[in-house]
Amino acid sequence: MANNLDLKQNNSTNEKQAITGTIVKISGPLIVASGMRDVRMFDVVRVGENNLVGEVIEVHGDEASIQVYEETDGLRPGEAVHSTDHPLDVELGPGLMGTIYDGIQRPLAKMREISGSNIARGIDVNSIDHEKKWYFEPRTDLPEKLRAGDIIATVKENNVIEHKIMLPPTIPGDIEIVEIAQAGEYTVVEPIAKIRYTNNWGDVVEEDVQMAQRWPVRQGRPFNKQLAPSKPLVTGQRVVDTFFPVARGGTSTVPGPFGAGKTVIQQQLAKWSDADVVVYIGCGERGNEMTEVLKDFPNLIDPKTNESLMERTILIANTSDMPVAAREASIYTGITIAEYYRDMGYAVCIMADSTSRWAEALREMSGRLEEMPGEEGYPAYLGSRLAEFYERAGVVHALGSEEREGSITAVGAVSPPGGDMSDPVVQATLRTVKVYWELDSSLAAKRHFPAINWMSSYSLYKNTINPYFSDEVHPDWQSNQETAFKVLQDEAELEEIVRLVGQDSLSAQDQLKLEIARSIRNDYLHQNSYHEVDTYTSLQKQFYMLDLIIRFYKEASALVDAGASIDDIMDMSIRVRLSRMKYEKEDEIEAAYNDALKELEESILKVKANSRTMAGRR
Numbered sequence: 001m002a003n004n005l006d007l008k009q010n011n012s013t014n015e016k017q018a019i020t021g022t023i024v025k026i027s028g029p030l031i032v033a034s035g036m037r038d039v040r041m042f043d044v045v046r047v048g049e050n051n052l053v054g055e056v057i058e059v060h061g062d063e064a065s066i067q068v069y070e071e072t073d074g075l076r077p078g079e080a081v082h083s084t085d086h087p088l089d090v091e092l093g094p095g096l097m098g099t100i101y102d103g104i105q106r107p108l109a110k111m112r113e114i115s116g117s118n119i120a121r122g123i124d125v126n127s128i129d130h131e132k133k134w135y136f137e138p139r140t141d142l143p144e145k146l147r148a149g150d151i152i153a154t155v156k157e158n159n160v161i162e163h164k165i166m167l168p169p170t171i172p173g174d175i176e177i178v179e180i181a182q183a184g185e186y187t188v189v190e191p192i193a194k195i196r197y198t199n200n201w202g203d204v205v206e207e208d209v210q211m212a213q214r215w216p217v218r219q220g221r222p223f224n225k226q227l228a229p230s231k232p233l234v235t236g237q238r239v240v241d242t243f244f245p246v247a248r249g250g251t252s253t254v255p256g257p258f259g260a261g262k263t264v265i266q267q268q269l270a271k272w273s274d275a276d277v278v279v280y281i282g283c284g285e286r287g288n289e290m291t292e293v294l295k296d297f298p299n300l301i302d303p304k305t306n307e308s309l310m311e312r313t314i315l316i317a318n319t320s321d322m323p324v325a326a327r328e329a330s331i332y333t334g335i336t337i338a339e340y341y342r343d344m345g346y347a348v349c350i351m352a353d354s355t356s357r358w359a360e361a362l363r364e365m366s367g368r369l370e371e372m373p374g375e376e377g378y379p380a381y382l383g384s385r386l387a388e389f390y391e392r393a394g395v396v397h398a399l400g401s402e403e404r405e406g407s408i409t410a411v412g413a414v415s416p417p418g419g420d421m422s423d424p425v426v427q428a429t430l431r432t433v434k435v436y437w438e439l440d441s442s443l444a445a446k447r448h449f450p451a452i453n454w455m456s457s458y459s460l461y462k463n464t465i466n467p468y469f470s471d472e473v474h475p476d477w478q479s480n481q482e483t484a485f486k487v488l489q490d491e492a493e494l495e496e497i498v499r500l501v502g503q504d505s506l507s508a509q510d511q512l513k514l515e516i517a518r519s520i521r522n523d524y525l526h527q528n529s530y531h532e533v534d535t536y537t538s539l540q541k542q543f544y545m546l547d548l549i550i551r552f553y554k555e556a557s558a559l560v561d562a563g564a565s566i567d568d569i570m571d572m573s574i575r576v577r578l579s580r581m582k583y584e585k586e587d588e589i590e591a592a593y594n595d596a597l598k599e600l601e602e603s604i605l606k607v608k609a610n611s612r613t614m615a616g617r618r
Contacts, residue, residue: 020035020036020038020039020045020081020082020083021033021034021035021036021039021045021064021080021081021083022034022035022077022078022079022080022081023047023048023075023076023077023078023079023080023081024063024077025077026072026075026076026077027368028072028324028364028368029067029068029069029072029323029324029325029364029365029368030065030066030067030068030365030368030369031047031054031065031066031067031068031072031075031081032063032064032065032066033045033047033063033064033066033081034062034063035062036056036059036062036063036064036081036083037061037062038083039056039059039064039083040056040059040087041056041057041058041059042055042056042057042087042088042216042218043055043056043083043084043085043086043087044083044084044086044087044088044089045064045066045081045082045083045084046081046082046084046122047066047068047072047075047079047081048075048076048079048080048081049079049080050070050074050121050122051082051122051124052068052069052070052072052075052121052122053068053069053070053104053122054066054067054068054069054081055067055069055087055088055329057365057369058369064081065369066081067325067328067365068323068325069103069104069323069325069326069329070121070122070323070326071121071323086216087216087217087218087219088104088216088217088218088329088332089214089215089216089217090105090127090214090215090217090333090336090337091105091126091127091128091212091213091214092212092213092214092215092336092337092340093128093163093188093210093211093212093213094128094134094155094157094163094188094211095128095129095132095134095157095188096128096157096314096337096340097157097158097160097161097163097277097311097312097313097314098158098310098311098313098314099128099314099315100294100314100315100316100317101127101314101315101316101317101333102316102317102318102322102326102330103283103316103318103322103326103327103328103329103330103333104326104329104330104333105127105316105333105337106123106125106127107125107127107128108317110125110126111123111125128188128212129188130187130188130189131187132187132188133185133186133187134155134156134157134163134185134186134187134188134211135155135156135183135184135185136153136155136165136181136183136184136185136186136192136211137153137154137155137183138152138153138180138181138182138183138192138193139151139152139153139154142177142180143401144176144177145174145175145176145401146167146174146175146176146177146195146400146401147167147173147174147175147399147400147401148167148168148169148170148171148172148175148399148400149166149167149169149222149343149398149399149400150166150167150175150399150400150401150402151164151165151166151344151400151402151404152165152166152167152177152180152193152209153165153180153192153193155211158307158311159305159307159311160302160305160307160311160312161276161277161311161312161346163344164344164345165192165211166213166343166344166399166400167195167209167400168209168213169215169221169222169343169399170222171195171197172197172198172199172200173197173198174197174198175195175196175197176195176196176197177193177194177195178193178194178195178196178206179193179194180192180193180194181193186211187211188210188211188212189210189211189212190210190211191208191209191210192209192210192211193208193209194206194207194208194209195207195209213340215336215339215340216336217329217332217333217335217336218332220339220392221336221339221340221342221343222399223343223396223397223398223399224396224397224398224399224400225396225397226394226395226396227249227394227395227396227397227405228395228464229247229248229249229250229394229395229407229461229464229465230247230395230464230465230468231247231248231465231468232245232246232247232248232461232465232468232469233245233246233247233248233250233273233274233275233347233349233409234273234274234538234539235268235269235272235273235274236268236272236273236535236536236537236538237265237268237269237272237450237527237537238524238525238527238537238542238545239450239452239454239525239527240269240437240450240452241537241539241542242481242484242524242542242546243454243457243459243481243484243485244435244436244437244452244457244458244459245435245459245461245462245465246409246411246434246435246459246461247409247434247461247464247465248275248347248395248407248409249393249394249395249396249407249408249409250393250409250410250434250435250461251390251393251409251410251411251412251432251433251434251435252409252410252411252412252433252434252435252436252437252459253355253411253412253413253414253426253429253430253433253435253436253437254266254411254412254413254414254437254439255413255414255415255416255421255423255426255429255436255437255438255439256413256414256415256416256419256438256439256440256441256451257415257416257418257419257439257441258415258419259441259444260419260439260440260441260443260444260451261439261444261449261450261451262353262354262413262414262415262439263285263289263353263413264449264450264529265437265439265450265452266280266351266353266411266413267280267292267293267296267529268450268529268535269349269351269411270293270297270309270313270349270351271296271297271300271309271535271536272303272535272536273349273409274304274347275312275346275347275348275349275409276312276341276346276347276348277312277313277314277338277341277346277347277348277349278309278312278313278314278348278349278350278351279313279314279316279334279335279337279338279348279349279350279351280293280313280314280315280316280350280351280353281316281318281330281331281333281334281350281351281352281353282315282316282317282318282319282353283316283318283327283330283331283352283353283354283355283357283358284318284319284320284324284327284354284356284357284358284360284361285319285320285353285354285357286319286320287319287320287321289353290315290317290319293315294315297309297310297313297315298310303536314334314337316330316333316334318330320357324360324361324364324365325361325365327357327358327360327361328358328361328362328365330358331352331355331358331389332389334350334352335350335389335392335408335410338350338392338408339392339408341406342396342398342406342407342408343398343399343404343406344398344404344406345398345404345405345406346406347406347407347409348406348407348408348409349408349409349411350393350408350409350410350411351411351412351413352389352410352411352412352413353412353413354412354413354414354415355386355389355412355413355414355425355429356413356414356415356416356423356425357415359378359382359386359424359425362378362379362382362385363377363378363379366378366379374424375424376423376424378424378425382424382425382428383428383431383432386425386428386429386432387431387432389410389412390410390412390429390432390433391432392408392410393407393408393409393410394407394408395407410433412429412433414426414429419441421438434459434460434461435458435459435460435461436456436457436458436459437450437452437457438452438453438456438457439451439452439453440452440453440456448521448525448526449526449527449528449529450525450527450529454485454488454525455488455489455492466478466481469539472539473539473540473542473543474543474547476543476547477543480543480546480547480550481546483550483553484520484524484546484549484550487513487516487517487520487553488517488520488521490510490513490517491513491514491517494506494510494513494514495514498514508560508566509557509560509561511566512553512556512557512560512566512569515570516549516552516553516556519549519552519575519578519579520546520549522579523545523549523578523579523581523582524545524546524549524582527582531583533582533583533584533585534582534583537582538586540589540590541584541586541589544581544589544590544592544593545581545582547593548577548578548581548593548596548597548600549578551597551600552572552574552575552578552600555600555604556569556572559604559607559608559611562608562611563611564607564608564610564611565610565611568607568610568611569607572603572604572606572607573599573603574596574599574600574603577595577596577599578596581593581596
């Protein structure tokens with residue numbers, strides 16, 4: 001099988017391969033080689049004496065254009081190009097979790113062991129450890145006839161993830177297990193089962209199955225059926241979950257200028273979202289940001305499992321100082337690994353930071369290929385390539401004879417030059433995704449984080465997943481959300497009047513709206529990602545916090561209508577408690593909420609009594 005791992009072959013070129021071409025032109029990461037008539041598009045090749053990894057991206061006659069994923073310094077025309085005769089693929093199996101890879105799935109830690117801190121070119125290393133033994137436990141309830149994608153065994157990858165060993169997804173028809181290994185320790189390349197099936201030509205085939213598989217990165221893994229997203233991906237970020245939620249299996253983008261907090265919000269989602277597996281791609285970002293991720297994640301405790309976040313995280317690092325061509329591959333490497341865990345039935349969240357750097361790699365390679373440029377020099381196929389990535393997200397019934405649901409949620413950051421939201425990458429992304437979190441530099445300058453602009457952002461999943469919030473959290477979730485958003489919208493209109501004639505010219509009700517809007521912004525939407533408690537907020541705590549603000553608003557509005565002084569309302573002690581609710585611990589929030597309701601009631605009675613006293617004096 002093409003996607004079963006050949007026990008006698010690893011990622012490198014087989015020694016018996018003949019030279020299929022020679023270099024005739026070198027232009028940065030682009031190599032043109034002659035004598036490549038029989039090569040196929042997107043085949044992986046090894047270039048030059050150092051066996052640099054490259055991929056065929058264009059073929060003209062017997063000449064092939066190759067993008068090289070490593071530095072091409074020192075290459076000379078006339079050096080050999082070897083074809084591996086297979087496309088760029090990833091190795092899938094136990095050992096992926098907790099690893100940091102480069103853009104073409106080479107483990108950076110292993111490469112450092114081989115060559116030191118300055119990683120040498122052309123290093124040949126397996127993506128997952130072929131020597132490590134895993135405890136393999138076969139299923140005891142296997143039916144006689146299985147289908148491609150069925151789970152035949154499990155391996156405990158770590159304390160969080162149970163790795164499910166699946167039959168290769170390309171086998172046709174019914175599959176019979178001829179033999180399966182007993183429970184015990186095996187490497188990923190040892191045979192653990194023998195299967196029998198009838199191929200497409202009617203021949204009965206028997207072959208070995210290993211725990212490891214290979215899959216081409218540019219081809220989506222198959223599934224039985226795609227489903228409509230119906231549940232939210234809970235992120236613990238209040239502005240996201242309350243106003244602009246993303247569904248499990250949905251797509252979203254975070255565009256914003258430099259310094260607005262794109263990387264921080266993506267790291268927050270990676271840390272605290274309720275996904276089972278997180279794939280984080282640092283695509284062309286600064287090395288110190290990936291270093292921060294590497295230092296922080298192992299020390300952070302997942303609130304769901306009480307284990308390190310690295311137990312459910314895979315990192316793909318292709319920083320700005322790494323070869324530009326590998327950025328293009330890193331996106332596909334990440335989404336293919338995500339699909340593999342989706343097929344096991346997990347909810348996967350993939351972060352791409354940032355797709356702008358990925359698009360820049362496309363633009364550079366397109367320019368070197370002398371293709372007709374599109375808007376701002378990007379290739380004309382920019383939109384379709386972005387769509388190829390985001391459309392591999394979704395909720396599916398995975399392959400197999402048993403119903404198994406998995407999902408991939410895709411979140412891509414975009415870094416438009418100067419924060420220009422008319423940038424082609426932003427606009428092409430908007431045509432594909434359904435959630436738009438626009439980061440605002442003016443909010444960032446005021447130290448309001450997450451700096452998501454609530455007036456220009458949107459979520460097209462609201463109507464789909466609001467019933468979940470109403471059923472699972474509280475029936476008043478949606479009404480509170482709508483009331484809070486209406487107050488923020490009214491504030492934007494009132495601010496125009498205030499700038500012209502001053503706040504004192506507003507009615508008492510409008511002055512109250514401005515105060516409530518300020519409370520929503522500062523006490524609810526503002527969230528400190530570096531605070532031990534405020535960094536993550538459960539849905540129940542989010543409801544309690546916002547419900548108190550909305551209750552205060554409704555009661556205060558009734559007091560204003562009854563003639564109470566706006567100054568007395570603003571001096572109510574409950575306002576101090578509202579501002580401190582974000583720092584209440586999760587296990588204490590319900591008690592704090594009930595105490596706040598009592599204090600609110602007492603404060604209202606005091607204002608009413610004061611109003612009656614003042615009315616009597618008049």
